[in-house]
Each structure stands twice: as structure tokens, then as C-alpha cells.
Amino acid sequence: xxxxxxxxxxxxxxxxxxxxxxxxxxxxxxxxxxxxxxxxxxxxxxxxxxxxxxxxxxxxxxxxxxxxxxxxxxxxxxxxxxxxxxxxxxxxxxxxxxxxxxxxxxxxxxxxxxxxxxxxxxxxxxxxxxxxxxxxxxxxxxxxxxxxxxxxxxxxxxxxxxxxxxxxxxxxxxxxxxxxxxxxxxxxxxxxxxxxxxxxxxxxxxxxxxxxxxxxxxxxxxxxxxxxxxxxxxxxxxxxxxxxxxxxxxxxxxxxxxxxxxxxxxxxxxxxxxxxxxxxxxxxxxxxxxxxxxxxxxxxxxxxxxxxxxxxxxxxxxxxxxxxxxxxxxxxxxxxxxxxxxxxxxxxxxxxxxxxxxxxxxxxxxxxxxxxxxxxxxxxxxxxxxxxxxxxxxxxxxxxxxxxxxxxxxxxxxxxxxxxxxxxxxxxxxxxxxxxxxxxxxxxxxxxxxxxxxxxxxxxxxxxxxxxxxxxx
Amino acid sequence: xxxxxxxxxxxxxxxxxxxxxxxxxxxxxxxxxxxxxxxxxxxxxxxxxxxxxxxxxxxxxxxxxxxxxxxxxxxxxxxxxxxxxxxxxxxxxxxxxxxxxxxxxxxxxxxxxxxxxxxxxxxxxxxxxxxxxxxxxxxxxxxxxxxxxxxxxxxxxxxxxxxxxxxxxxxxxxxxxxxxxxxxxxxxxxxxxxxxxxxxxxxxxxxxxxxxxxxxxxxxxxxxxxxxxxxxxxxxxxxxxxxxxxxxxxxxxxxxxxxxxxxxxxxxxxxxxxxxxxxxxxxxxxxxxxxxxxxxxxxxxxxxxxxxxxxxxxxxxxxxxxxxxxxxxxxxxxxxxxxxxxxxxxxxxxxxxxxxxxxxxxxxxxxxxxxxxxxxxxxxxxxxxxxxxxxxxxxxxxxxxxxxxxxxxxxxxxxxxxxxxxxxxxxxxxxxxxxxxxxxxxxxxxxxxxxxxxxxxxxxxxxxxxxxxxxxx
Numbered sequence: 001x002x003x004x005x006x007x008x009x010x011x012x013x014x015x016x017x018x019x020x021x022x023x024x025x026x027x028x029x030x031x032x033x034x035x036x037x038x039x040x041x042x043x044x045x046x047x048x049x050x051x052x053x054x055x056x057x058x059x060x061x062x063x064x065x066x067x068x069x070x071x072x073x074x075x076x077x078x079x080x081x082x083x084x085x086x087x088x089x090x091x092x093x094x095x096x097x098x099x100x101x102x103x104x105x106x107x108x109x110x111x112x113x114x115x116x117x118x119x120x121x122x123x124x125x126x127x128x129x130x131x132x133x134x135x136x137x138x139x140x141x142x143x144x145x146x147x148x149x150x151x152x153x154x155x156x157x158x159x160x161x162x163x164x165x166x167x168x169x170x171x172x173x174x175x176x177x178x179x180x181x182x183x184x185x186x187x188x189x190x191x192x193x194x195x196x197x198x199x200x201x202x203x204x205x206x207x208x209x210x211x212x213x214x215x216x217x218x219x220x221x222x223x224x225x226x227x228x229x230x231x232x233x234x235x236x237x238x239x240x241x242x243x244x245x246x247x248x249x250x251x252x253x254x255x256x257x258x259x260x261x262x263x264x265x266x267x268x269x270x271x272x273x274x275x276x277x278x279x280x281x282x283x284x285x286x287x288x289x290x291x292x293x294x295x296x297x298x299x300x301x302x303x304x305x306x307x308x309x310x311x312x313x314x315x316x317x318x319x320x321x322x323x324x325x326x327x328x329x330x331x332x333x334x335x336x337x338x339x340x341x342x343x344x345x346x347x348x349x350x351x352x353x354x355x356x357x358x359x360x361x362x363x364x365x366x367x368x369x370x371x372x373x374x375x376x377x378x379x380x381x382x383x384x385x386x387x388x389x390x391x392x393x394x395x396x397x398x399x400x401x402x403x404x405x406x407x408x409x410x411x412x413x414x415x416x417x418x419x420x421x422x423x424x425x426x427x428x429x430x431x432x433x434x435x436x437x438x439x440x441x442x443x444x445x446x447x448x449x450x451x452x453x454x455x456x457x458x459x460x461x462x463x464x465x466x467x468x469x470x471x472x473x
Numbered sequence: 474x475x476x477x478x479x480x481x482x483x484x485x486x487x488x489x490x491x492x493x494x495x496x497x498x499x500x501x502x503x504x505x506x507x508x509x510x511x512x513x514x515x516x517x518x519x520x521x522x523x524x525x526x527x528x529x530x531x532x533x534x535x536x537x538x539x540x541x542x543x544x545x546x547x548x549x550x551x552x553x554x555x556x557x558x559x560x561x562x563x564x565x566x567x568x569x570x571x572x573x574x575x576x577x578x579x580x581x582x583x584x585x586x587x588x589x590x591x592x593x594x595x596x597x598x599x600x601x602x603x604x605x606x607x608x609x610x611x612x613x614x615x616x617x618x619x620x621x622x623x624x625x626x627x628x629x630x631x632x633x634x635x636x637x638x639x640x641x642x643x644x645x646x647x648x649x650x651x652x653x654x655x656x657x658x659x660x661x662x663x664x665x666x667x668x669x670x671x672x673x674x675x676x677x678x679x680x681x682x683x684x685x686x687x688x689x690x691x692x693x694x695x696x697x698x699x700x701x702x703x704x705x706x707x708x709x710x711x712x713x714x715x716x717x718x719x720x721x722x723x724x725x726x727x728x729x730x731x732x733x734x735x736x737x738x739x740x741x742x743x744x745x746x747x748x749x750x751x752x753x754x755x756x757x758x759x760x761x762x763x764x765x766x767x768x769x770x771x772x773x774x775x776x777x778x779x780x781x782x783x784x785x786x787x788x789x790x791x792x793x794x795x796x797x798x799x800x801x802x803x804x805x806x807x808x809x810x811x812x813x814x815x816x817x818x819x820x821x822x823x824x825x826x827x828x829x830x831x832x833x834x835x836x837x838x839x840x841x842x843x844x845x846x847x848x849x850x851x852x853x854x855x856x857x858x859x860x861x862x863x864x865x866x867x868x869x870x871x872x873x874x875x876x877x878x879x880x881x882x883x884x885x886x887x888x889x890x891x892x893x894x895x896x897x898x899x900x901x902x903x904x905x906x907x908x909x910x911x912x913x914x915x916x917x918x919x920x921x922x923x924x925x926x927x928x929x930x931x932x933x934x935x936x937x938x939x940x941x942x943x944x945x946x
Contacts (some may be wrong), residue, residue: 107829108721109717109721109828109829110717110827110828110829111720111721111828132724153666154666154670156664160663160664164641165664167670167673168637168641177918177922181918182918183916183918183919183922184916185919187827187894188827188829188894189825189826189827189858189894189895189896189899190633190825190827190828190857190858191629191633191638191825191854191857191858191859191896191899191900192825192895192896192898192899192914193626193627193677193896193898193899193900193901193902193903194896194897194898194903194907194911194914194915195903195911195914195915195919195920195923195941195942196674196677196678196682196922196923196926196941197627197640197673197674197676197677197678198919198922198923200640200670200673200674200676201669201670201673201674201926203670203673204666204669204670205669205670209669220726221720221724221725221726244582244583247584247694248581248582248584251605251694252694252765253693253694291769292769292773293766293768293769295766295768296764296765296766296769300765352662352663352664352665353662354583354660354661354662354663355582355583355584355663356580356582356583356661381664384663384664385662385663385664386664421660421661421662422662422665423662423664423665423666423667424667425665425666425667426662426664426665426666427664427666428666429666430666430667430668434667438667438668441665441667442667442668443656443657445650445654445655445656446656446658446668446671447668449650449656449669449671449930450668450669450671452929452930453669453674453926453929453930455929456925456926456928456929457922457925457926468668468669469668
């Protein structure tokens with residue numbers, strides 16, 4: 001694709017649409033829109049202009065202008081992504097949703113909240129808590145990410161074992177299409193089979209098929225009780241082997257089964273000045289249960305605790321109050337930031353395998369760690385088979401060695417997961433980071449279907465180009 | 474579109490692919506493939522040939538042949554649909570999945586069952602029950618429908634309030650595309666954001682985007698306890714007004730909240746020779762709760778029972794054993810067949826509104842009943858806002874009057890539901906029956922997107938043409 005550059009005349013037209021204060025074109029202020037939270041800057045690209053529209057009408061006008069002049073447009077939430085999805089690969093326009101951050105309606109009768117895309121995910125639960133309701137989306141960046149970005153990447157997170165991922169809760173989406181039309185998909189009805197499922201086509205499409213402007217999210221009654229178990233295991237193998245057993249033998253679907261190896265756990269504790277004794281343990285599971293019956297939860301946590309102790313656990317800490325639970329979860333949520341601070345040369349990755357294949361995946365990943373002489377601390381949403389390996393530069397190796405080895409190691413990890421029936425990304429997305437590896441998990445026919453859908457809905461290929469697949473005509 | 478007719482030479486080629494005994498081309502045996510379970514035959518069309526393939530390879534060859542000769546192909550499950558989805562609108566080939574009826578694998582570690590599309594939905598639960606597992610799909614035709622058809626229509630059913638519809642449980646789909654390619658979408662991984670959500674694009678696409686050949690379905694631990702409440706109300710309004718209240722004030726998401734008006738309930742009882750006293754009541758709710766704690770369920774059923782009694786209920790029958798529960802559910806499941814037997818001139822319909830709008834929808838539907846002088850008994854999955862109005866010919870009117878009035882009445886009903894924020898179909902699909910009304914719920918931009926996706930994936934428009942939308946080039 002040949003895209004055009006943004007001219008001063010186009011800037012004037014953009015100012016006409018969103019107002020001067022919502023058009024950013026000086027390099028210093030543009031830099032923040034050139035990257036997401038990937039640690040290394042190799043995936044960053046500078047936009048030519050960043051816009052902060054306030055309405056679907058403004059976004060529609062921007063898209064029509066972009067089609068007229070053939071300018072690429074990249075939508076952006078909080079920029080907390082980890083696959084380069086919000087990075088303007090070909091320059092052009094970034095549309096930031098930061099000003100579209102209003103909670104529009106809390107509808108208690110229909111158990112729905114209606115929000116703009118720039119609402120921080122955590123604010124949803126803050127807003128509905130006093131009505132005894134909750135939204136089950138819980139990415140680890142819940143305190144900073146935008147719900148619009150969660151939908152664009154179909155974010156998973158800590159509660160997906162029991163509650164599923166973001167997409168399950170999205171019943172309506174107002175969308176500006178790549179050609180600048182406004183489509184109001186779904187709404188407050190909870191069932192609807194009239195036509196293709198365009199909502200799920202938008203969910204996880206990484207901003208390549210539409211820009212969300214209004215979102216209808218399903219809420220549920222907040223469970224009255226929660227218990228968290230932090231279970232310490234001697235080694236990774238015994239911890240990870242428990243995961244399929246909990247659901248099969250325990251006959252319980254926990255809210256969460258999070259895995260942390262000791263290195264990740266301890267590094268996050270250090271980062272947070274947190275002091276939880278983990279001596280002698282090589283890996284941890286953080287297991288959450290929720291429900292309305294305290295007795296039932298006590299019973300379930302006993303079943304799971306015993307099952308763990310029978311299978312090589314060293315110790316089980318139980319948190320049955322919000323403060324202690326939050327202490328445990330804070331460690332889990334901060335692992336990524338802690339690794340980034342420890343070592344700037346770190347790949348914050350995301351892969352997935354069928355739950356039964358987690359032990360084999362972890363063993364083979366450790367073999368790869370040895371083969372490449374690169375440490376691969378690992379954590380993640382083990383209950384979903386969704387792991388976050390974080391390979392980082394061995395202090396004993398040179399930067400040249402690191403940059404030479406890391407693409408080969410990552411390719412081997414992705415291939416391993418795909419061969420085990422998994423995928424190259426469970427929740428972070430393909431973005432511009434994992435395009436070369438998509439072929440490990442999608443057959444040529446699926447890549448062709450993806451391209452055909454993209455071309456059908458975005459004939460000028462101007463919405464978030466260079467993501468998921470490269471389309472060359 | 475101009476399609477070609479099937480010649481004797483093409484029949485020979487089809488025999489070559491699936492074998493002579495799996496090719497049906499005599500009119501007497503073809504008739505069964507010309508219609509689904511819609512009561513009146515106005516939507517029926519005869520195929521020229523029906524095929525019973527046994528593998529994805531055979532289906533792939535059929536599709537390649539159909540593309541070569543420009544022959545329309547209509548996939549078919551059990552034919553239990555109610556929107557004409559499996560009807561060969563333009564003749565040509567029907568592909569019946571009746572021979573692809575094997576349960577291929579029960580994977581207890583990953584909580585998945587892998588099946589062929591022709592498996593009867595109920596057989597899934599029969600197969601996994603002894604392992605303490607279950608599949609939450611529960612269309613009212615569960616004893617006869619095929620799971621492939623459930624996916625094609627994204628069937629809802631009796632447990633969707635708590636568990637969601639069919640699509641939530643589908644993690645992998647092997648599909649033959651309209652052009653005869655074989656695509657293996659997803660699998661046993663429970664999270665995956667690599668590329669567009671092609672699985673959800675297939676789900677509910679009514680056989681227009683692909684033919685399913687293998688299905689990966691998520692299972693859950695079977696809840697240990699179930700309680701059903703049959704609540705009798707004086708009139709429709711008091712019953713239906715309870716629905717949003719149960720979830721809002723009760724803070725409980727029941728497994729099911731089914732609504733039946735007295736006419737539907739009594740007609741089904743008569744059909745089944747069932748004798749449950751309902752004197753003085755105008756409408757019923759059948760409410761199911763499930764969970765692992767008997768105490769918790771007793772508590773919840775008391776909350777709901779009291780809430781109903783405080784809001785105009787006459788009586789609450791409680792079923793806490795499988796036999797009594799099944800008696801109640803059998804009445805609910807057989808309402809459709811009972812109405813069909815009572816009156817051949819009946820529209821077994823399906824609409825949906827936001828839960829909060831059910832009372833208004835029901836009141837306005839009763840006004841329409843009076844206006845047109847057509848009885849509209851109604852029942853359905855009220856907990857989802859999904860209603861099944863069944864208008865039938867008034868015995869006092871002529872057939873001419875019926876055929877003149879019914880399209881206008883149905884159009885008014887669909888318009889009413891769309892105007893209330895609902896849709897023209899909650900679970901039956903558009904098929905060939907509701908195409909004229911799709912515009913009530915989809916904007917022109919959404920219909921255009923639908924057509925573009927269809928053309929992108931089925932360039933010759935040969936897979937189930939004449940369904941959902943008409944595409945004229």
C-alpha cells in the first residue's frame with residue numbers, strides 16, 4: 001500500500017473536525033503515541049498527528065477524510081498493550097480515545113453498563129459495586145487500561161477460568177467503520193441471531209475493523225464471598241501439574257488459577273517491598289474461589305487445599321478478607337512491571353496451550369532456556385493454559401548475543417505452543433509484534449479468510465494497517 | 474444469481490464422491506429434505522439431490538464440484554429449525570450431516586467433548602453425565618436437534634440466562650468453506666486471540682459461511698443440586714413483571730426463567746395427558762436454580778418464591794427431584810408441538826427484547842392480538858427477554874383472512890420488538906422466513922457489511938443462498 005503523508009492543509013481540516021487543542025503534531029508530545037508497554041522500542045513508530053476526538057461523529061469525519069487522502073489511522077486506548085496493536089506502523093493519524101471516558105448509564109434492570117471506550121476498566125467495578133454488581137473483566141493492567149482496548153484485544157485476565165474473557169460480556173458496540181460509517185451493533189438485548197455476529201468480529205480485531213465509540217457491558221450480581229489460596233510448591237513441575245487436576249478431580253471451577261514461578265514472585269515482592277515468606281518453594285499458585293455461600297467456599301477451598309497438599313504442595317496460605325487477598329493479587333499484577341524495571345531487555349510474552357499440556361509446555365520451555373542460555377521466568381493464567389514467559393537478557397551475555405538469539409528463542413517458543421495445540425497469543429494479540437508467527441497457528445486458508453474480510457470491510461486498507469497480517473495487493 | 478441445474482452427469486460425479494447409497498434424487502425420498510419444522514409449508518423448497526457424506530474430505534469435494542458447476546448447496550442438520558435455514562431455497566444440493574453422528578472424544582483433563590455435527594444434542598449430556606460433567610446447551614428440541622444445527626443458528630434454549638447460548642461453549646470448529654477448503658479453527662485451547670474470531674463468525678451464520686465437520690465443545694462440572702419452581706400467577710402481566718425483578722432484587726441468576734401463558738401451558742398438558750392444576754392462573758414461570766450447595770439453593774428458592782408471592786403469585790410448586798422437574802420441563806418443551814397439533818395454521822415465532830421491556834412488549838402484543846382478532850399465545854425464555862409468540866388462525870375466520878392478516882401482524886410484532894431495543898429473532902435465526910424484516914434491526918451499513926463478508930468468503934454465492942440477506946449482483 002502507498003499511503004500519503006499528512007500535509008499542513010490536512011492538519012487544518014483535522015483541526016476543523018476536533019478543534020485545535022485536540023490535534024497534536026509536535027514530535028515531543030507525539031512520542032507518547034508511538035509505543036505501547038512493550039519493554040523494548042523496536043516495535044515503536046511515530047505518528048504524524050494524534051487526535052483526541054470526543055464523539056462518534058468526529059471519528060466518522062476523520063475516517064472519511066483519511067479515506068479521501070489515503071492516510072493510515074491507528075486507534076489507541078491507554079497504550080497499555082503488549083503487542084504493538086496501538087502503534088502507528090505506517091505513521092499517519094493516531095486516534096486516541098482518552099477524551100471519550102464517560103460512564104453513560106448504569107441500567108440495573110437489564111444488568112448493563114454503557115460506557116465510552118476510554119473508561120479505565122477498574123472504574124466500571126468502582127461504579128457498580130454499591131449496587132451489588134460486578135463486571136468480570138480483570139486484565140492485570142485493570143488499574144490503567146481502557147475497556148475499549150480490552151475489547152480490541154479481547155483481553156483475558158485473572159478471572160477468565162470461571163467467567164471467560166472480555167468478549168463474553170459485550171452485548172452492544174457502536175462502531176465507526178473503516179470507511180467512516182457509523183454502525184450500532186447489538187444493544188441491551190442479551191440474545192440476537194439476526195445476521196452475522198459482527199460484534200464478535202469486532203472483538204479481538206485489534207482496531208483493524210472498526211473504532212468503538214460506545215460499549216454495552218453485561219454485569220452480574222457480585223458474589224458475596226471470596227477466598228484466595230496462595231499455594232507454595234517445591235518446584236514448577238508440581239505446581240503446574242496441579243492445574244488440570246483442580247478442575248478434574250476437584251469438580252470446582254475456581255474464579256482464578258494463577259501461576260508464578262519463584263523468580264517472578266520474589267522479583268515482584270521486592271519491587272513492592274512486600275514480605276511474604278516463600279523459602280524453599282520454586283513456584284506458586286494463586287487460586288481464587290467466589291460464591292454466595294461461605295460454607296460452600298470453605299468446603300471447596302478445603303478440597304483444593306488438600307488436593308494440593310497431596311500433590312507436593314509445601315504450604316497453603318488462605319486469604320479470606322479483602323486486604324490480604326489484595327496483597328496477594330498485587331504481587332501477581334505487578335510481576336510485569338517488576339521485570340521491566342529489573343531488566344530493560346525483557347520480552348513480556350503471552351502464549352497459550354490446552355490446560356492438559358501446561359506441564360509439557362513448561363518442561364520444554366525450560367529446555368529452551370538452557371539451550372539458549374537465556375533465563376525464562378514464567379507466570380500467567382494457568383487455569384486457562386495462558387502463560388507469560390518473560391525471557392530476559394542474561395547479564396553474562398552481550399547485547400549483540402541477546403538480539404541475535406531472542407528472535408530464534410521466541411520462534412521456538414511459539415512453535416512449541418502451536419505444536420501442543422495452543423496458540424502464539426492468548427490475550428495480548430498479534431499486533432505488529434507476532435505477525436511472522438501467525439502462520440504457526442493459522443493455516444493458509446485462515447490467513448486468506450482474514451485478508452478477505454479485512455479487504456471487504458476496509459477497501460483502502462487504512463485502518464490500523466500492518467497489524468495481524470500484511471496485505472500486499 | 475443464475476445457478477445451474479443438476480444433470481445426470483453431475484449425479485454420477487456425486488455418486489463417485491459419496492457412494493450411490495448416499496445420493497438421494499427420487500422425489501418421494503427428497504421431500505423430507507424440503508422443509509424444516511415450520512408449521513406451514515410456504516417456506517419449503519425441493520432440493521434436486523440430497524447427499525449423506527461421511528467426512529470433511531467428501532464435503533470438500535462436493536463444494537469444489539458445486540463451485541465448478543455453479544450449483545447451490547444447503548447444509549442440513551436434523552431439520553428441526555424454525556426459520557427455513559436448512560431449506561434449499563434455490564434447489565440444488567442438500568448436504569445432510571445425518572451420517573456424521575459420532576462422539577469422537579471425551580477429554581476429561583481439558584473438559585472438552587469432540588463431536589461430529591450430526592450428534593443429537595441430548596446425547597452429549599448422556600455421554601458425559603457419569604463423569605460428573607455437563608454441556609449447558611439446552612434448546613427445547615434437545616431430544617432431536619443436531620449440535621451442528623445448534624451452532625449454525627447459535628441456539629439459545631432453557632439454560633441461557635445463567636449459562637449463555639451455544640456459541641459460548643464452542644472452542645474449535647473444523648469447517649469446509651464455501652470454496653471447498655478445509656479450515657481447522659481453534660481447538661482445545663480456551664483462549665486465543667491470534668487473528669479474527671472466525672469461530673464466532675461461523676456460529677450463527679446459518680450455514681452460509683461454512684459446513685461444520687468437527688466440533689470442540691467445552692464442558693463444566695455438573696452442579697450437584699437443582700431446584701425447579703413452577704410459579705402460578707393470576708395474569709400475564711404479574712408473571713412477566715417478575716422477570717427483571719428476580720435478577721435485580723433477588724441478586725440471583727437462575728439457570729432458567731421460562732414463561733408460559735395459561736393457554737400454552739394447558740394445551741401442552743392436554744397434549745401430554747399431564748394433569749397439573751392451574752385453575753385461576755393466567756400465566757406461569759418455570760424457574761430453575763442449580764449449584765453445589767443444597768442449603769444455598771433452598772435459600773435462593775425461598776428468596777425467589779417470596780419475591781413472587783409478594784408480587785401477585787397465586788402458588789409456588791417446588792420440584793426438588795429429577796422426576797418432578799422433568800414433568801415440569803416436559804410441559805415446557807412440548808408447547809410448540811402441542812400448538813402445531815392443535816392448529817396447523819400457526820406461526821411458531823421467536824423475538825427478543827431487553828429484559829426490562831418484556832412487560833411492555835407483552836402488553837402491546839396483546840393489543841395487536843385484539844386489533845387483528847388473532848389469538849397470540851406466548852411462552853419463552855423470559856429470563857433472556859426471548860419470547861415465542863405463536864399466533865394461530867382464529868377458528869371463526871377464513872383461510873383467506875388468515876393469509877391476508879398474518880404477514881401484517883408479524884411485521885407489526887417484529888417492528889414492536891425492534892423499536893423496544895430488541896430483535897426479530899433471539900434464537901431461531903433469519904433463514905428464508907425473516908429476510909424482509911432484517912431491516913427493522915440491522916441498519917443499512919450492517920446489511921452492507923453482512924453482504925461484503927458473504928461475498929468475500931463465498932464469491933460464487935453457492936452456500937445456502939437466499940438466507941439472511943438476498944445478494945443480487
